[in-house]
Amino acid sequence: xxxxxxxxxxxxxxxxxxxxxxxxxxxxxxxxxxxxxxxxxxxxxxxxxxxxxxxxxxxxxxxxxxxxxxxxxxxxxxxxxxxxxxxxxxxxxxxxxxxxxxxxxxxxxxxxxxxxxxxxxxxxxxxxxxxxxxxxxxxxxxxxxxxxxxxxxxxxxxxxxxxxxxxxx
Numbered sequence: 577x578x579x580x581x582x583x584x585x586x587x588x589x590x591x592x593x594x595x596x597x598x599x600x601x602x603x604x605x606x607x608x609x610x611x612x613x614x615x616x617x618x619x620x621x622x623x624x625x626x627x628x629x630x631x632x633x634x635x636x637x638x639x640x641x642x643x644x645x646x647x648x649x650x651x652x653x654x655x656x657x658x659x660x661x662x663x664x665x666x667x668x669x670x671x672x673x674x675x676x677x678x679x680x681x682x683x684x685x686x687x688x689x690x691x692x693x694x695x696x697x698x699x700x701x702x703x704x705x706x707x708x709x710x711x712x713x714x715x716x717x718x719x720x721x722x723x724x725x726x727x728x729x730x731x732x733x734x735x736x737x738x739x740x741x742x743x744x745x
Contacts, residue, residue, distance in 0.1 A: 578685055581673040581692050583739060589665040592618060592656060593632065593647025599640055600683075607631060610646035617660045618648060626651045631716045632665075637708035666713050671698055672736040674719075678728035682716060682735070689735050701738040713738040 594610040611629050618625065625648035632645040645663070656662045671693060675685045693700065701712035713736075720732040 577676045578688060579674040581671040581689055581698075583669055583671050583698070586665070586667060586670050586736070588667045589626075590650045590653045591630070591645075591647045591663050591665060592623070592650055592654060592660055593645040593663060594659045595634075595643065595645045595661060597641060597643050599642070603631075603642075603644075604679075607646055611648075614647050614660055617657070618650075621654070623650060623654055625649060627717070629718045629721070631718075633711060633714040633716075635708055635710040665715075666738065668701065668712070668741070669739040670713070670736045671739055672734050675733045675735065676729070677731060679731065679733070682733060685733075686735055689737065693737075699740040701740045711738070 592614055594614055596606065596610065598606055615625075617623075627649040629646075629648055632647070634643040634645065636642050645661075647663075649665075650662075653662050653664065671689065673685065673689045673692075675682065692698070700714075703710040715734070715736045717734040717736060718731075719734060720730065722728070722731070725731070
């Protein structure tokens with residue numbers, strides 16, 4: 577089940593994550609590995625997550641290669657080390673839609689959110705380059721997942737994309 581997108585304001589949010597360049601085929605395997613590595617980093621330093629895991633899509637090129645971050649929200653900024661980096665998600669208006677179901681449908685969910693934006697005149701905060709698109713902030717937030725419940729029809733993922741400020745479009 578997919579909710580209609582809702583536009584709401586989000587505050588700045590610190591996080592810890594691993595950044596990687598990869599293709600769609602690598603995502604299913606690498607995403608959980610990167611999240612495990614970030615989780616172990618946080619646990620070793622006594623850092624609590626401030627919410628669920630997320631994937632951040634920073635950019636996509638025309639060949640399907642993506643620069644992504646895999647991480648956890650934190651209550652404040654912490655220093656990273658090695659492959660784990662600290663960052664802050666931007667504040668602003670986001671269109672968010674909630675999906676209840678398995679992860680293998682998230683590509684279709686995102687396509688529907690993007691289609692909704694086109695139909696309603698919502699513009700994303702994105703820079704289009706000759707190599708592809710660079711997003712101000714595009715997220716999948718895994719609110720309820722396999723660690724919480726085994727039934728994939730009960731998993732809950734928020735797809736959130738930063739909306740351009742009115743002066744930007």
